[in-house]
Amino acid sequence: MESTLYVRQNIDAVMNYDTYSPQVIIKTQINKPIELNSYSLQCNVRGNPLPHLLWSRNNQRSDYYPSMKDCKTPCRIYSIQNEYVSILYFQALTSADSGIYVCHAENAINYTMTSVYIDIDQTNTINRSNINVTCATLK
16 A cells, blocks of 8 residues: 655744844045046945935935936936946036035935035136137138
């Protein structure tokens, strides 16, 4: 006679992992931000669960910068995020870009932000209103 034995096993498991609020650090480039040059700001974050990162200017929540993939046309200022790092890229700085840039980080535990002030150096910019061009033909 053949018989079948079924074994049923219950396993109780508890997953323990640390959760903590986001911690944010902004890194700037070593070189000074100069008008018409490209520039970037880097926001590094720690947190568990993984925080969501956003950039804004002068702490205006309505003034978030889009990610590169969300730009329908080439964006002059955009962000790229890769897990614990978000980089804000400026394609061609203008004097209007001077201001306070804020990296916002939020997870299920808490919200935090940190900021950096950038002042665009205009010393290398030519004042085009004072340029006179004279053309002459040689015979």
